[in-house]
Amino acid sequence: MEEVIEVTKLLLKCGADIKEINAVRKHISKVKGGRLAKEAYPAKIVSLIISDVIGDPIDSIASGPTAPDLTTFHDAYRVLLKYELWNKVPESIRRRIQMGLQGKVPETPKPGDPIFYKVLNLIVASNLKALQAMANKAIQLKLNPIILTSQLEGEARYVGKAFASIVKEAVSSGNPVKPPAAIIAGGETTVKVSGKGIGGRNQEFALGVALTIKNLRGIAVAAMGSDGIDGVTNAAGAIVDGETIKIANKMNIDPYAYLKDNDSYNFFKAVGKSLIITGLTGTNVNDLIVGVILKQ
Structure with missing residues (x-):
């Protein structure tokens, strides 16, 4: 288990996307990639799923323990090579993947395998469902909502x-929605860590927003992880407005230096009143983003 956790941390830090991470995890686990369904066969399985993967692909959520796997040991091997992790992962992980490449370890169950005839997979919660709930709340607050996407990446x-x-476009032209408005999006971005700071994708997202809306009035943007965790911090994300960078400048805090060092957490901690701290929520449907624009 410790070796698997170590591999996951390496993959997250290098900027691999969720599909690439899952390709590796499925092939170093006894339950992921449809293996749980194989172990349970011929029992009937009803799997109630909370999706934390963009687009809700059943085979990727929780690495698809009850779904057929479309990836192979070769895919897992290529991911580790792509991010130059092959020589960084534990020797036990390399050995298992090598055995899989040689056919000495069985592949994960694939589409068409009879074991899946006894499986019913149902998605009960997802990012899009959460965004729709946010839009309904915006209407209650007399804001015009628009959901841009539940598949934000990059x-x-x-x-x-x-x-x-x-x-900014909504402020200046009323497109794609007229203020007062709530511009809503979700998904899961990535961060390629090159600095020595601490932060998370939502805090880094928020810092990118803050630099772009500097000095604009009547705007606030929040980005947060629905699980209450962003990166390796105790924050779920951050909220920024047109004053955030202005305050930083008055305090002689250089936002670009913090961004370069992947140190968004300490930037927002220094500026104050920006970090969103909810504690663990006990669930995860990816990241939630909302930009609120007051009537100008």
């Missing part, structure tokens, strides 16, 4: 800047 700081540009 490098967090740059996606944050792109999201901020949509907020």
Whole structure:
């Protein structure tokens, strides 16, 4: 188990996406990648699923313990090579994957395997369902909601800047929604860690937003992990507005230096009143983002 946790940490830190991470995890586990269904066969299985994967692919959620696997040992091997992790993962992990490549360890169950005839997979909660609930709440608050996407991906700081540009467009032209408004999105961005700071994808996203909406009034953007955890911090994410960078500048805090060092947590901690701290929520449907625009 410790070796598996170590591999997961390495994959998260290198910027691998969830599909790549799952390709590896499925092939170093006894239950993921459909293996739980295989162990339970011929019993009938009803799997109630909370989705924390973009697009809700059954085979990727929790690494698909009751779903057929489309990936192979070769895919897992290629992911570790791609991110130069092959020589960094524990020797036991390399040995298992090598045995799989040689056919000495059985592949994960694939589509068409009879074991899945006895399986019913049902998604009971997802990012899109959460975004729809957010939109309903926005209506109650007399805001015009728009859900951009539940499949937001990409490098967090740059996606944050792109999201901020949509907020700015709504302010200046009323597109894609007229203020007062709530621009809503969800998904899961990534961070390629090159610095020595601490933070998470939502905090880095928020810092990218803050730099883009500097000095704008009547705007606030929040980005948070629905599980209450962002990266390796105690924060779920961060909330920013047009004053965030202005306050930092007055305190002689350089946001670009913090961003370069992947130190968004300490940036927001220093600025104050920005970190979102909820504690563990006990569930996970990916990240939740909302930009609120007051009537100008």
